[in-house]
Amino acid sequence: MMNSECLIEIEGLHTRFGSHVVHEDINLCVHRGEVLALVGGSGSGKTALMRQMLGLEMPAEGAVRIFGEPLDGHDRKKLQSMRNRCGVLFQKGALFSALSVYDNIALPMRELHILDEGMIRDLVMLKLKMVDIETRHASKMPAELSGGMIKRIALARAIALDPELLFLDEPTAGLDPELSEGFVELIRTMRTELTLTIVMATHDLDTLVALSDRVAVLADQRIVALGGLREVVGKTHPFITNFFRGERGRKALGNNGDVL
Numbered sequence: 001m002m003n004s005e006c007l008i009e010i011e012g013l014h015t016r017f018g019s020h021v022v023h024e025d026i027n028l029c030v031h032r033g034e035v036l037a038l039v040g041g042s043g044s045g046k047t048a049l050m051r052q053m054l055g056l057e058m059p060a061e062g063a064v065r066i067f068g069e070p071l072d073g074h075d076r077k078k079l080q081s082m083r084n085r086c087g088v089l090f091q092k093g094a095l096f097s098a099l100s101v102y103d104n105i106a107l108p109m110r111e112l113h114i115l116d117e118g119m120i121r122d123l124v125m126l127k128l129k130m131v132d133i134e135t136r137h138a139s140k141m142p143a144e145l146s147g148g149m150i151k152r153i154a155l156a157r158a159i160a161l162d163p164e165l166l167f168l169d170e171p172t173a174g175l176d177p178e179l180s181e182g183f184v185e186l187i188r189t190m191r192t193e194l195t196l197t198i199v200m201a202t203h204d205l206d207t208l209v210a211l212s213d214r215v216a217v218l219a220d221q222r223i224v225a226l227g228g229l230r231e232v233v234g235k236t237h238p239f240i241t242n243f244f245r246g247e248r249g250r251k252a253l254g255n256n257g258d259v260l
């Protein structure tokens with residue numbers, strides 16, 4: 001049974017690319033208001049799963065519902081209106097290089113065709129403030145910006161339409177530890193201010209510890225563990241042991257593997 005408490009619900013999902021099986025029988029409920037982290041080895045299908053949650057790709061088998069509605073069988077307009085309730089910060093293509101900071105953030109607003117330029121201007125400036133970027137940078141091009149600024153501006157674009165649901169693919173990849181910490185803090189603030197539900201893929205344990213309420217571990221084409229960090233760390237799957245119990249894990253979780 002589909003559960004009304006689930007902002008995203010996945011039932012019996014299979015993903016295949018030709019003969020390559022990526023997911024087999026994935027079942028998952030993302031609760032409203034939670035931060036759910038997807039972890040798994042490279043190629044375990046974290047990005048593919050998020051793309052299917054957004055309806056950018058369709059599963060070979062199974063069903064995905066977001067906001068209580070199935071993703072298949074909709075016309076483009078309906079699908080677009082569901083996507084407008086989602087913000088996306090994907091690893092690749094964080095910003096359009098040919099557009100200024102201002103135009104990058106304004107783009108999703110303009111695509112709605114209901115806001116006038118004055119209103120868009122106010123909203124762009126507000127979003128820049130929310131991500132701690134001074135408005136004087138609005139006319140800059142992405143090539144003139146540091147990696148940390150690009151992430152913040154990409155986040156400003158992701159929240160341009162005040163989404164309920166935010167997808168983050170490796171949000172702190174490519175940032176040094178200090179910038180990464182600042183960015184995580186920003187996401188935490190944003191989460192509270194905007195009462196967001198977040199689905200995030202990450203390899204970074206510090207990000208995972210700082211942000212996630214629950215963790216879903218993808219391995220062997222399935223979700224092999226799902227729960228709070230403490231619960232997941234206690235499981236004995238080889239991926240989990242390697243991922244959480246190495247030197248990196250001890251640093252992020254504390255010497256005893258304690259997450260608190």
Ligand SMILES: Nc1ncnc2c1ncn2[C@@H]1O[C@H](COP(=O)(O)OP(=O)(O)OP(=O)(O)O)[C@@H](O)[C@H]1O
Nearest residue numbers: 017020022040041042043044045046047048049201
């Ligand atoms: N459109 C596609 N066509 C063919 N194969 C694909 C496609 N998208 C993903 N794959 C394959 O599916 C598998 C899962 O890819 P995905 O990018 O979801 O993994 P991931 O867990 O996000 O990996 P990473 O941590 O490296 O980003 C990979 O083997 C990838 O090559």
